Amino acid sequence: MGHALGEGMTFQQTASPASAALVRVPAREHFRVVLIGGGTAGITVAARLRRRGVTDMALIEPSAKHYYQPLWTLVGAGVSRAEDSVRDEADFIPRGTRWIQERAEEVDPVAREVRTTSGLRVGYDFLVVAPGIQLDWDKVRGLREALQTPCVSSNYDFHLAPKTWEMIRGFRGGTALFTHPATPVKCAGAPQKIMYLAADHWRRTGLREQVKILFGSGGKVIFGVKPFAEVLQGVVNRYGIDTRFQHSLVEVRGDRKEAVFEVPRSEGGTEQVVIGYDLLHVTPPQSAPDFIQKGPLSHAQGPNKGWVKADKYTLQHPDYPEVFALGDASDLPTSRTGAAIRDQAPVLVENLLAVMAGRKPEARYDGYASCPLTTAYGKLLLAEFDYEGKPAPTFPFINTFQERRDMWLMKKHGLPRLYWGFMLRGLA
Numbered sequence: 356m357g358h359a360l361g362e363g364m365t366f367q368q369t370a371s372p373a374s375a376a377l378v379r380v381p382a383r384e385h386f387r388v389v390l391i392g393g394g395t396a397g398i399t400v401a402a403r404l405r406r407r408g409v410t411d412m413a414l415i416e417p418s419a420k421h422y423y424q425p426l427w428t429l430v431g432a433g434v435s436r437a438e439d440s441v442r443d444e445a446d447f448i449p450r451g452t453r454w455i456q457e458r459a460e461e462v463d464p465v466a467r468e469v470r471t472t473s474g475l476r477v478g479y480d481f482l483v484v485a486p487g488i489q490l491d492w493d494k495v496r497g498l499r500e501a502l503q504t505p506c507v508s509s510n511y512d513f514h515l516a517p518k519t520w521e522m523i524r525g526f527r528g529g530t531a532l533f534t535h536p537a538t539p540v541k542c543a544g545a546p547q548k549i550m551y552l553a554a555d556h557w558r559r560t561g562l563r564e565q566v567k568i569l570f571g572s573g574g575k576v577i578f579g580v581k582p583f584a585e586v587l588q589g590v591v592n593r594y595g596i597d598t599r600f601q602h603s604l605v606e607v608r609g610d611r612k613e614a615v616f617e618v619p620r621s622e623g624g625t626e627q628v629v630i631g632y633d634l635l636h637v638t639p640p641q642s643a644p645d646f647i648q649k650g651p652l653s654h655a656q657g658p659n660k661g662w663v664k665a666d667k668y669t670l671q672h673p674d675y676p677e678v679f680a681l682g683d684a685s686d687l688p689t690s691r692t693g694a695a696i697r698d699q700a701p702v703l704v705e706n707l708l709a710v711m712a713g714r715k716p717e718a719r720y721d722g723y724a725s726c727p728l729t730t731a732y733g734k735l736l737l738a739e740f741d742y743e744g745k746p747a748p749t750f751p752f753i754n755t756f757q758e759r760r761d762m763w764l765m766k767k768h769g770l771p772r773l774y775w776g777f778m779l780r781g782l783a
Contacts, residue, residue, distance in 0.1 A: 386477065395778070460646050526562070550570060583728075590730045654686060
């Protein structure tokens with residue numbers, strides 16, 4: 356355990372000609388390893404480090420709850436319960452790790468120090484940056500207000516995912532609009548997963564002909580890896596979905612049931628297109644946390660502006676060799692999924708331990724990520740790929756280039772057990 360000087364603030368007495376004054380100064384602690392973020396990435400790395408004998412370690416994470424967010428697609432489809440996706444964060448903090456239940460506010464990599472919202476200064480010899488990704492609801496005008504109406508929801512929020520199912524189940528016809536922003540998002544397949552499940556539900560209940568399904572996406576294609584994109588295009592055709600690419604949602608007019616998209620013009624510039632809806636599922640724009648975007652660990656400009664720098668193979672920061680990063684807030688050019696973190700974490704741990712021992716980091720991450728795409732009730736397409744966009748299947752002897760029932764069962768039952776019982780324990 357690090358040497359604590361107390362939490363919050365401490366007081367220092369100074370002399371003055373008239374009297375002794377109390378000057379408030381931030382408390383400070385120091386640890387061999389500090390981790391920012393207690394989500395999937397932070398907890399997995401902390402557990403693996405603890406199993407490798409690292410004890411002088413602190414984890415900075417404000418939340419008292421830990422969420423298995425991939426389950427929210429199934430919650431929104433009515434086949435899983437939201438309460439099954441949440442556990443107490445305390446149950447997964449590795450034994451002997453100091454849990455600083457605050458929010459990181461600033462990183463000073465020169466002083467090797469993290470400052471929290473209370474003013475606590477946490478010094479480190481080595482730093483793991485894994486704060487996750489933030490949801491920028493306010494970057495879409497009127498969205499927060501529209502989410503209060505009966506026909507707008509988002510599976511990207513624990514409290515809203517059950518509402519998605521109530522909307523789908525109670526829908527009786529009209530225009531159902533699903534959106535995907537132009538920004539990177541957690542699990543890039545999630546915005547379309549719920550769309551396919553909704554379409555399948557309406558097909559099963561005899562309503563499909565009464566529903567017009569639109570997909571407004573800020574991207575240019577349905578999926579970035581061609582073999583899987585071809586399968587998904589077949590799913591789109593099967594359900595008769597109207598896809599509108601390069602459509603970035605900028606406003607929701609909840610009182611009028613209108614969604615406003617920014618769309619590029621062929622002659623240059625952009626224009627706004629208004630689409631009416633009767634049901635709207637929104638995936639909000641997303642970004643690295645504000646303190647990361649403003650800080651020295653991220654790119655100051657260019658296409659990766661705001662994301663934490665990390666060598667794509669070793670996960671080591673290029674400017675500060677004692678800093679490593681993984682997960683959603685990093686600039687690693689792969690999908691932001693738990694499966695990616697599962698492959699990143701052991702590489703990061705090996706390389707961090709090497710650097711701690713004065714050796715060169717030699718473990719390499721190849722960009723593996725997977726996206727389990729639910730395409731119907733009881734069917735799932737498991738898209739696995741690497742940095743080069745090549746399929747990287749991990750299940751031998753089965754064809755993962757088709758929709759499969761066994762992969763559906765894996766997502767519904769197998770992956771949650773793997774996550775809670777093994778991954779967060781540093782065992783998988």
